[in-house]
Amino acid sequence: MSDDTKSKDKKPKTSDDMMSGIGGIFDVPGGTKKKKKKKKAADTSPSPAADAIGAAIEEELAAASQGAEVDDDDDVVSAADESSEVEAADESSEFESAADESSEVEVAPAPKKAKKKAEPKAAEPKKTKKKAAPAGIEGVFTPSKSDDDDDIDLSSTYLDDDDLGDIPAPKNPMTKVLVGVVLVLVVGMLAMLHHFTGFGDDFMLLLQGNYQEEMLRRAQQAEEEHLAAQLAAMPRYGNLTITGNPVGATIKLNGQIQYGQVGGEDGPWRALELGPSTAIQNLSVRDTHHIEVTAPGHQPATITLTEGMWQDGGNGDYRFNYNANLVPIDAKYGQEFAQRMESDLDNDFYGEATINTIPSGAQILLNNTIALNKDGEELRTPVTFGTYYVKDEESGELKEMQLRVDTPPDRGDRLELAFPDNDELPNFLTSINRRTWECNWKDEAETRRLPDDASIQLQCDYTWKLEKDFNAINRYIADREAEFQRIQAQQEEALKKAQEAAAEAAGQQG
Incomplete structure (x- = not known):
């Protein structure tokens, strides 16, 4: 067969055939179907080496279609010479695996095509069909996808609601349980709030328009209770009166003879004795007191005086009367x-x-x-x-x-x-x-x-x-004076606090 016949029978190679003849790491089957990818601008930009190779192939295809003689080796090699060294790790993430095998990529020359003479035609301007630079060569560097994957965003390792499409999200059965627990806690907190603070009662009073009046009443009651508590906490003192026989019997209070002064500040001190009506003043009502009355030839008379035995005459006037009639010993x-x-x-x-x-x-x-x-x-x-x-x-x-x-x-x-x-x-x-x-x-x-x-x-x-x-006797006198001063100061302080509390309550009511 003649050379002309062979050249006529030989069809120009397509871009796919040209890609298959590159060899080396590029000698992988490529798909002819164009697919959409949702990537960021930084991820889809082609590497300089791929751009040079793609441009050389496009020029050669254009020349072949016009019947021009193209030196495949020179075009491919010249394109490859523009960027013969490609660092996969620096150019794109798609070349990371290839960069591990070789940091320098050499493009093998494609086989030479037979030259044929173009038939004389009218001179026409040379047209070069430009295609968008491929985002990447499919294969080990670019994962292939089907038409059903158009809506999936491969730039993220996680799926979102848009990727799921019409598929409903699975329901979590714990949601209802958590909602129920929250409701129970809220109801419990409201119940405790009402129990300890009376929130519900106050809310009803507010709706009825009686809230302010009720608050004033409660404040007044609280002040009265506070004043009563202060008065109850005040020291209480009472007067003990002892009567009986025989007159002149010795009286001991808590094991100690009691004394009193006769005739003024310079007068003598006398022991407290049983008389027609003998009084011991300023005894602490809250304390326990032991009273003993003795006389020669008689059995002693004793009594233990406790707080509950005092008689309250009102206004802090506490009194207790003890009748000590001593009995002879025989x-x-x-x-x-x-x-x-x-x-x-x-x-x-x-x-x-x-x-x-x-x-x-x-x-x-x-x-x-x-x-x-x-x-x-x-x-x-x-x-x-x-x-x-x-x-x-x-x-x-x-x-x-x-x-x-x-x-x-x-x-x-x-x-x-x-x-x-x-x-x-x-x-x-x-x-x-x-x-x-x-x-x-x-x-x-x-x-x-x-x-x-x-x-x-x-x-x-x-x-x-x-x-x-x-x-x-001297110690008794000193203790008595100190106790008198203490009682007086304590009573004055308690009275002052009670008056201040009463004045504060009156001011709040006003």
């Missing part, structure tokens, strides 16, 4: 005491007194007169005596005196103890009267010598005893 002593309290015109009864003091050396004054011994010297404690002497002011002589048991029932002998050489110690005052004497029974031999009709008092040897600690 019938014989009761008979002697009853007869002692009566008048016995036929007999005189005398006794002996024993006085001890801390410190010692107290001066003794009987009925406002200094008691002396038979030598005219002052009697000083400790001392026991039944007979004493006083100096007559007119004559200066000593006059003998005896301690009588049967003194007037309402009086007795006035006894005062003093320390004229020590101004820091107070004077102490008491009374030696027939109630305070103690009967010491005589022995049986002496009793037999008495007449059958003799008074039972004749069977007694009477004694009177006194022990007094003046240092303790």
Whole structure:
């Protein structure tokens, strides 16, 4: 077959055939169907090497169609020479795998085509058909896709609602559970809010138009309750009154003898004794108090006073009355005491007194007169005596005196103890009267010598005893003064707070 015939039978190669003849890493089948891709501008731009090769192929196809003689080797090689070295990692992500095999890509020359002489034609301007540069060569560098993939965005590794199309999103069964839990929590919170704050009641009052009036009423009630609570928390003090017999019995409060001052600031101090009406003031109502009343020859009377036993007379006036009627220790002593309290015109009864003091050396004054011994010297404690002497002011002589048991029932002998050489110690005052004497029974031999009709008092040897600690009296005086100041300051502070609370409540109401 002649060369002309062979050249006529040979058809020009298409772009697909040309691509298949490139060889090397480009010798991969390519699709002829154009497909759409949704990529970013930076991802779809072709590499410089691909652009050069594509342009060379397009020129050669155009020349072949016009019958021009094209030197395939020169065109392809010249295009390849423009960018023979391609760094896959720098040009595009599509060439990353190829760059690992070779950083330099050499384009193999396509086989030479037979030259044929173009028939003489009228000169026409050379037309070059330009195509858009391929975004990439399909194959290992560009994943192929079907027509159904047109709407899928391959630039993202995640699918969105647009990629799903008409396919409904799957429903999560936990959604309803979470909604139910939220509703339960909301209802619970509203219930707790109503229970602890009364939110629902306030809302109804607001709808009825009574909210402001109710708030004012509540504020006034709160102030009244606050004032009442302050008054209830205030210290409470009451007055204890003790009555009973025998008069002159000793009273102890919480184990301690109580004292009071007689005749003003410079007067002597006297022990609190049972009288027709003996009062102890400013006792704390909230504290527990133990009261004990004692007398010679009698059983003691005791009581424990608690807060609930006080009687509230109103305005903080608390009172408690205690009747202490002492009982003789036995019938014989009761008979002697009853007869002692009566008048016995036929007999005189005398006794002996024993006085001890801390410190010692107290001066003794009987009925406002200094008691002396038979030598005219002052009697000083400790001392026991039944007979004493006083100096007559007119004559200066000593006059003998005896301690009588049967003194007037309402009086007795006035006894005062003093320390004229020590101004820091107070004077102490008491009374030696027939109630305070103690009967010491005589022995049986002496009793037999008495007449059958003799008074039972004749069977007694009477004694009177006194022990007094003046240092303790001083401590009592100091404690009493401090307690008085504390109570006064506490009452003033509590009253001030109550007045301020009342004024604040009145201001809010106004």
